[in-house]
Amino acid sequence: MKARYYLLTTIVFTIFSTTSLLFSQDNAQDVSSINRAGTTAAQFLKIGAGARPIALGGAYTALANDIHSIYWNPAGLSRIVGGGEATFNHAEWLAETSYDFVAMSVNAGALGAIGLHVISFGTPEEPVRTVLQPDGNGQNWDASMIAAGLSYARNLTDRFSIGFTGKFVSETIFHLSARGAAFDLGILYDTPMKGLRLGAAMSNFGTKMKLDGRDLYFNESPVGDDGAVQEVPAQYRTESFDMPLNLRFGIAYQAIDNEELSVLVAVDGNQPNDNSEYINSGIELGVKDVIFLRGGYKALYLDDSEQGLTFGAGIRYDAAGTNLKFDFGWADYGRLNDVKFVSFVVRY
Numbered sequence: 180m181k182a183r184y185y186l187l188t189t190i191v192f193t194i195f196s197t198t199s200l201l202f203s204q205d206n207a208q209d210v211s212s213i214n215r216a217g218t219t220a221a222q223f224l225k226i227g228a229g230a231r232p233i234a235l236g237g238a239y240t241a242l243a244n245d246i247h248s249i250y251w252n253p254a255g256l257s258r259i260v261g262g263g264e265a266t267f268n269h270a271e272w273l274a275e276t277s278y279d280f281v282a283m284s285v286n287a288g289a290l291g292a293i294g295l296h297v298i299s300f301g302t303p304e305e306p307v308r309t310v311l312q313p314d315g316n317g318q319n320w321d322a323s324m325i326a327a328g329l330s331y332a333r334n335l336t337d338r339f340s341i342g343f344t345g346k347f348v349s350e351t352i353f354h355l356s357a358r359g360a361a362f363d364l365g366i367l368y369d370t371p372m373k374g375l376r377l378g379a380a381m382s383n384f385g386t387k388m389k390l391d392g393r394d395l396y397f398n399e400s401p402v403g404d405d406g407a408v409q410e411v412p413a414q415y416r417t418e419s420f421d422m423p424l425n426l427r428f429g430i431a432y433q434a435i436d437n438e439e440l441s442v443l444v445a446v447d448g449n450q451p452n453d454n455s456e457y458i459n460s461g462i463e464l465g466v467k468d469v470i471f472l473r474g475g476y477k478a479l480y481l482d483d484s485e486q487g488l489t490f491g492a493g494i495r496y497d498a499a500g501t502n503l504k505f506d507f508g509w510a511d512y513g514r515l516n517d518v519k520f521v522s523f524v525v526r527y
Contacts, residue, residue, distance in 0.1 A: 216483075219453040220357060220388040220420040221348050223300035223324040227251070228280040229268055230508035230520040234491025235461025236475020238445040240429025241378035243367065246524060249282050249294045249330050252365035252380040252427070253342030256284050256292040256332035261502070261526050263292070268522035273515050276302050280522075284330075291333030294344075300324040307353075320353040328363075338369040348388070348422065355392035361385025361422050374433035381426055387419040424452040441465035457481035461489070469495050477510065485513035491520075502526035 229247030232239040239251040246264035248255025265283040272278045282296035301323045306315030328346030335341060344363040350356065365380035399413040428448045435442040447459040461475030471493040478486040491508035508520035 215453050219423040221422050225423050230506035230522040233508035233520045234473035236477040236489045237459040238447040238461040240380050240427040240447050241376045241431035242445050246282050249296045252378050253330045253344045254332050254340040254365040254367040256294050257334045257340045264526045266524040270520045294330035296328050298326040322352045324350045340367040354394045355390045357388040357390045359386040359388040376431045378429040383422040383424050385422050389419040390417045426450040455482045487511045
């Protein structure tokens with residue numbers, strides 16, 4: 180049995196290593212730009228879920244042990260104590276847009292854990308403006324993005340966990356839409372060194388996405404006025420784009436853990452397919468496992484980044500076998516101002 184686990188571990192690490200090598204080769208061949216920024220679809224998938232992970236600077240790959248691991252590292256679903264968790268996360272995102280994350284999990288014991296999640300991102304309605312009608316033509320437009328996924332995680336040994344997520348992704352802008360499918364893969368490993376955990380995750384490996392819809396169709400007058408045909412049906416041509424694939428490698432260390440005080444530090448290395456590599460880091464201070472203070476720094480070494488400092492706090496309350504957690508997170512986005520996250524988690 181152990182031989183099977185070692186074989187599976189080797190296969191998983193080989194997948195991560197091969198994908199990382201492909202990323203490096205792709206970046207080396209792309210001599211026309213520095214980091215391929217703005218070359219992927221479904222950008223809303225890059226917004227982190229959960230106020231606690233956000234407050235920790237997005238350094239959550241090795242920390243994942245709650246319902247938010249369904250986004251950061253699905254292997255963490257198997258580390259949830261009890262019957263499972265449910266969460267709701269809301270953020271007023273940049274430029275008056277809104278972001279919501281809803282998820283729940285069920286722990287099936289030795290069979291593993293199953294989770295469901297939905298991500299929603301939307302913009303407010305605005306008038307449709309044209310060159311001839313700059314004040315609006317009487318119509319309103321908006322944009323909405325949705326991702327829904329099913330996850331499975333299992334503890335293969337008392338130290339090693341693995342998890343998968345399959346998801347459907349949809350983007351809609353006025354009368355145009357694009358759809359695709361993707362999956363996530365994650366692993367967690369508790370090292371023999373007490374309090375030290377390693378994690379790795381691959382997110383959004385999937386199909387390309389291409390916008391299509393009635394807004395691409397129009398009638399074009401042919402060149403010249405002598406022809407018998409006055410208008411010719413025409414169509415704008417759109418391109419297909421990859422999803423924002425990302426490889427994350429994390430390390431977390433529980434420096435202090437007793438009834439009065441806990442100190443947790445974490446660092447993540449990120450390698451996206453549409454930008455340069457960067458590092459996230461965070462630290463959490465817990466008092467009597469009830470009150471938590473958090474801080475971090477996001478996107479260190481990322482080229483031309485507006486991201487930076489993060490902080491937040493949380494409160495945990497246990498009652499009648501149910502654990503309730505309320506968390507707040509704040510993230511700086513430089514010239515784009517800041518973003519505030521609020522999340523509520525219940526463990527049953």
